[in-house]
Amino acid sequence: MPGVSSKSRGRGPSSSPLPHTTVPTARPLRPSRYVPVSAATFFLVGSTTLFFCFTCPWLSERFSVAVPIYNGVIFLFVLANFCLATFMDPGVFPRAEEDEDKEDDFRAPLYKTVDIRGIQVRMKWCSTCRFYRPPRCSHCSVCDNCVEDFDHHCPWVNNCIGRRNYRYFFLFLLSLTAHIMAVFGFGLLFILYHRQSVDRLHAIVTLAVMCVAGLFFIPVAGLTGFHIVLVARGRTTNEQVTGKFRGGVNPFTNGCWNNVSHVLCSSQAPRYLGRKKCVQSVCVQPPFLRPQLTEAQLAAKILDNGIQGDLLEMMESQSCDAEPPPPPKPELRYPGIPRGNPEECRLLNKAPPTPTMYKYRPSYSPGKNHTALTHAYANQGRWEEAGRGGRAEGRLGPGASPGYSLGGRSYPSFSDPTVLSGGASRSSSSTHASAGGVHVSEATTASASFKSLANQTPPPHHPSRNGSLSYESLLAGGDDSDKVGAGPREVSSGRPCTPAAGGHNSSFLMSQHRDAETHSQSSQSPHHYHHSSHHHHSFLHRSSSSTSSSPPPPPQREHPLGELHPGSHPPSANHSSAPPLPHHHHHHHHHHHGHHHHHHSTSSSSTSRPPRFAAPHAPPHHAYPYRTRSTDTPLGSSSTSTTHPPRSPHPPPLGKSLSYSSAAAAEMQYRLVRKASASAGANAAGVGGGGGGGGSGGMGGGEIQMKPLSRANGCRPFSSTSSCSAPSSPCHPVSVSARPGVAYPSSALTQSPAHKPQTGGVRKVTGVGGTTYEISV
Amino acid sequence: MATHSLQDMRQQASVAAKVFIQRDYTNGTVCHFQTKFPSELESRINKQQFEETVRTLNNLYAEAEKLGSQSYIEGCLACLTAYIIFLCMETHYEKVLKKIAKYIQEQNEKIYAPQGLLLTDPIERGLRVIEVTIFEERSLTR
Numbered sequence: 041m042p043g044v045s046s047k048s049r050g051r052g053p054s055s056s057p058l059p060h061t062t063v064p065t066a067r068p069l070r071p072s073r074y075v076p077v078s079a080a081t082f083f084l085v086g087s088t089t090l091f092f093c094f095t096c097p098w099l100s101e102r103f104s105v106a107v108p109i110y111n112g113v114i115f116l117f118v119l120a121n122f123c124l125a126t127f128m129d130p131g132v133f134p135r136a137e138e139d140e141d142k143e144d145d146f147r148a149p150l151y152k153t154v155d156i157r158g159i160q161v162r163m164k165w166c167s168t169c170r171f172y173r174p175p176r177c178s179h180c181s182v183c184d185n186c187v188e189d190f191d192h193h194c195p196w197v198n199n200c201i202g203r204r205n206y207r208y209f210f211l212f213l214l215s216l217t218a219h220i221m222a223v224f225g226f227g228l229l230f231i232l233y234h235r236q237s238v239d240r241l242h243a244i245v246t247l248a249v250m251c252v253a254g255l256f257f258i259p260v261a262g263l264t265g266f267h268i269v270l271v272a273r274g275r276t277t278n279e280q281v282t283g284k285f286r287g288g289v290n291p292f293t294n295g296c297w298n299n300v301s302h303v304l305c306s307s308q309a310p311r312y313l314g315r316k317k318c319v320q321s322v323c324v325q326p327p328f329l330r331p332q333l334t335e336a337q338l339a340a341k342i343l344d345n346g347i348q349g350d351l352l353e354m355m356e357s358q359s360c361d362a363e364p365p366p367p368p369k370p371e372l373r374y375p376g377i378p379r380g381n382p383e384e385c386r387l388l389n390k391a392p393p394t395p396t397m398y399k400y401r402p403s404y405s406p407g408k409n410h411t412a413l414t415h416a417y418a419n420q421g422r423w424e425e426a427g428r429g430g431r432a433e434g435r436l437g438p439g440a441s442p443g444y445s446l447g448g449r450s451y452p453s454f455s456d457p458t459v460l461s462g463g464a465s466r467s468s469s470s471t472h473a474s475a476g477g478v479h480v481s482e483a484t485t486a487s488a489s490f491k492s493l494a495n496q497t498p499p500p501h502h503p504s505r506n507g508s509l510s511y512e513s514l515l516a517g518g519d520d521s522d523k524v525g526a527g528p529r530e531v532s533s534g535r536p537c538t539p540a541a542g543g544h545n546s547s548f549l550m551s552q553h554r555d556a557e558t559h560s561q562s563s564q565s566p567h568h569y570h571h572s573s574h575h576h577h578s579f580l581h582r583s584s585s586s587t588s589s590s591p592p593p594p595p596q597r598e599h600p601l602g603e604l605h606p607g608s609h610p611p612s613a614n615h616s617s618a619p620p621l622p623h624h625h626h627h628h629h630h631h632h633h634g635h636h637h638h639h640h641s642t643s644s645s646s647t648s649r650p651p652r653f654a655a656p657h658a659p660p661h662h663a664y665p666y667r668t669r670s671t672d673t674p675l676g677s678s679s680t681s682t683t684h685p686p687r688s689p690h691p692p693p694l695g696k697s698l699s700y701s702s703a704a705a706a707e708m709q710y711r712l713v714r715k716a717s718a719s720a721g722a723n724a725a726g727v728g729g730g731g732g733g734g735g736s737g738g739m740g741g742g743e744i745q746m747k748p749l750s751r752a753n754g755c756r757p758f759s760s761t762s763s764c765s766a767p768s769s770p771c772h773p774v775s776v777s778a779r780p781g782v783a784y785p786s787s788a789l790t791q792s793p794a795h796k797p798q799t800g801g802v803r804k805v806t807g808v809g810g811t812t813y814e815i816s817v
Numbered sequence: 818m819a820t821h822s823l824q825d826m827r828q829q830a831s832v833a834a835k836v837f838i839q840r841d842y843t844n845g846t847v848c849h850f851q852t853k854f855p856s857e858l859e860s861r862i863n864k865q866q867f868e869e870t871v872r873t874l875n876n877l878y879a880e881a882e883k884l885g886s887q888s889y890i891e892g893c894l895a896c897l898t899a900y901i902i903f904l905c906m907e908t909h910y911e912k913v914l915k916k917i918a919k920y921i922q923e924q925n926e927k928i929y930a931p932q933g934l935l936l937t938d939p940i941e942r943g944l945r946v947i948e949v950t951i952f953e954e955r956s957l958t959r
Contacts, residue, residue, distance in 0.1 A: 137942075140942070156842050174842070208900075292846060304892060308909075308911075324952050326954040329932050
């Protein structure tokens with residue numbers, strides 16, 4: 041159980057997702073996590089006990105003893121399912137071993153596309169758990185685990201609901217609904233028969249119990265109905281809320297009957313953690329037998345005069361010719377073995393063809409190992425290869441520079457790889473901190489815009505582009521990512537790429553980006569995803585609604601939730617608010633999507649929703665794509681809170697972000713940048729002529745932000761390295777514009793054309809992956 | 818001691834590489850591993866043999882996840898006893914997993930270890946990959 045595992049993590053490997061280590065991950069004990077579950081337990085047990093003590097005796101005498109027996113059985117059922125839903129491991133994946141990861145080199149893509157019954161599904165790389173998330177798996181930021189068949193994180197049971205315990209959660213809801221109805225009904229019967237003596241203690245208690253029951257009935261019944269629909273359709277809450285299959289085909293459904301029987305009647309799935317280690321008693325001792333050589337091989341051997349060379353060459357060529365030979369890896373754990381990647385070749389069929397495409401698979405969880413990674417990075421001497429397309433940055437995520445990550449908030453930067461090689465990581469980290477806010481946009485851009493840069497077409501085209509199923513079209517990012525992969529390559533070739541159009545294109549993309557971002561607060565939500573695909577509607581819809589209400593929405597967003605669903609899942613924390621909340625909206629308003637987007641501030645954990653842009657997961661204000669992406673935001677949530685403490689844990693609501701003229705968004709950006717600059721003002725000043733510091737510090741408006749951008753021809757105020765002398769000014773317009781979740785980019789973007797960079801017609805920008813390209817502005 | 822026993826002169830095996838057989842999701846989330854023969858194993862083991870092993874594993878996992886009468890009865894019984902039965906009884910899936918572990922052990926002993934390979938039970942990796950460890954000979958030189 042995740043709740044327990046946090047405490048017991050240090051006790052041993054059995055309780056930790058770490059494969060073999062006993063190093064306890066320092067997860068802070070958050071007592072606030074236990075408030076909803078304690079309240080739920082208190083109300084459930086307390087009310088039922090009162091019911092049994094005060095109402096049932098009279099009922100059993102007056103009517104039949106079957107009444108308390110029936111209630112007792114139902115209550116027992118409720119308790120059993122509640123306990124199992126709370127304490128059962130939802131299907132946590134153990135962290136992958138290091139050896140598994142090494143198979144993917146730096147150029148490993150962030151997503152792997154897999155074909156499920158003809159539908160393209162993206163598997164995202166989880167940098168915390170170090171593997172590509174299986175379909176339907178998602179990383180829960182509260183529990184910090186990848187959970188199989190992730191449904192949602194339920195605060196009322198303080199546990200993730202996944203493959204193993206979904207059945208018990210569902211039965212808990214059903215039985216709780218029945219229990220509430222029974223308690224309310226029998227209480228009503230009692231009151232009706234005691235109308236004259238309502239002032240008696242028994243009647244008063246019964247009335248109180250009835251009130252509690254009535255209060256909880258509406259949200260619980262709503263949630264139950266929602267899950268009945270989900271089970272019938274074979275969807276998880278995560279998929280429903282993120283709108284993955286809206287208008288499309290769900291590849292995981294087997295028909296209503298099979299879906300229901302799978303949920304209720306399938307054998308209990310095994311748990312992956314805490315299993316008894318099966319001691320491998322097999323002894324592997326040389327000499328080893330070899331399989332019989334085929335005739336061809338024998339012939340080759342004969343012709344070789346007995347020299348083995350040709351045979352080996354033949355084998356190597358077989359394994360490697362499926363894809364272009366990857367650049368030499370800096371770290372070869374197992375040299376001497378032909379390293380073909382047949383599975384990867386197959387899986388990458390839909391992915392960008394060139395391995396240099398995108399390597400923004402973050403290789404560490406932000407906030408934890410930044411330093412280590414940077415050091416490792418430097419040590420491995422990848423700098424010389426950085427020029428190959430930012431390979432050095434692959435591990436860090438799109439456009440991230442190792443130094444960049446050193447800062448508390450690491451934002452991918454468009455640092456020139458050559459700059460990185462100068463050991464600028466340290467300085468970059470310091471500078472990057474200063475331009476945190478700006479970096480966010482950059483970062484977002486780095487990853488997201490990386491894909492968006494490559495794509496000349498705005499996202500809306502995606503749905504129509506592919507004739508494939510709506511799932512794919514909803515993915516939207518799939519194609520994008522494919523294209524993005526090609527992006528850096530093309531970019532590096534020097535042709536004016538998308539960033540040129542970026543002023544407008546990126547803003548357009550950025551809007552969707554933001555769009556998507558706004559909902560995903562600390563990590564999620566699929567809403568942006570939804571928005572991306574239907575940006576037309578959402579854009580218009582939102583912009584109209586958002587213009588005036590930028591400031592209020594974040595706080596307001598929470599109130600309705602709290603008011604409407606007292607018994608439901610109030611957004612306790614960004615990441616912990618359970619999807620049931622949106623469900624209620626759905627239940628209440630009957631158009632959950634719209635309301636989900638508006639009110640659903642956070643999904644329970646970073647979903648595996650394929651972000652349209654790489655960065656969508658990043659908390660809007662930080663828009664740090666790979667960071668959130670990697671950890672599914674435990675940091676995201678924290679960053680969210682740090683950046684917008686007064687407001688709300690949520691980034692500007694979707695609608696707000698869309699509005700270019702949103703003052704609140706701009707204000708938030710300024711605050712962000714100011715904060716960022718405040719932390720490293722000095723460093724920023726030192727950076728490239730202090731453009732960044734000035735830019736970030738002088739938050740007067742979007743214009744001011746743009747100034748250093750335009751001014752800093754050769755300098756990169758937003759770049760992480762101050763000493764970067766290379767003409768790799770980050771694509772400010774693009775990065776800024778692509779920053780998700782915050783309207784900041786929009787304002788910056790709108791002003792960027794006006795602020796024509798004085799550098800001239802062409803600007804050099806370092807894109808994701810460290811490739812430098814020229815943007816004709 | 819200056820003398821070296823025969824054991825010291827013996828060759829040792831060291832881990833040379835690891836190959837990961839990924840899951841095949843073409844039929845959804847049912848546990849099914851790719852039967853594609855990885856190229857790294859081409860010199861180490863017979864292709865048919867390997868594919869046979871993976872196919873058997875796939876069949877075993879399909880049996881574990883089957884919605885049959887046994888799993889249904891198990892579910893009903895668990896419900897009726899407020900899931901206390903889980904403390905006493907082993908679920909159908911666990912039974913099949915035991916079978917799988919035995920099968921892998923046996924395959925390792927008979928076929929893979931003599932050829933310098935070792936299969937790791939995928940349950941240890943969360944049923945995501947079958948890990949095949951490739952050993953190479955490394956002689957102790959003194």
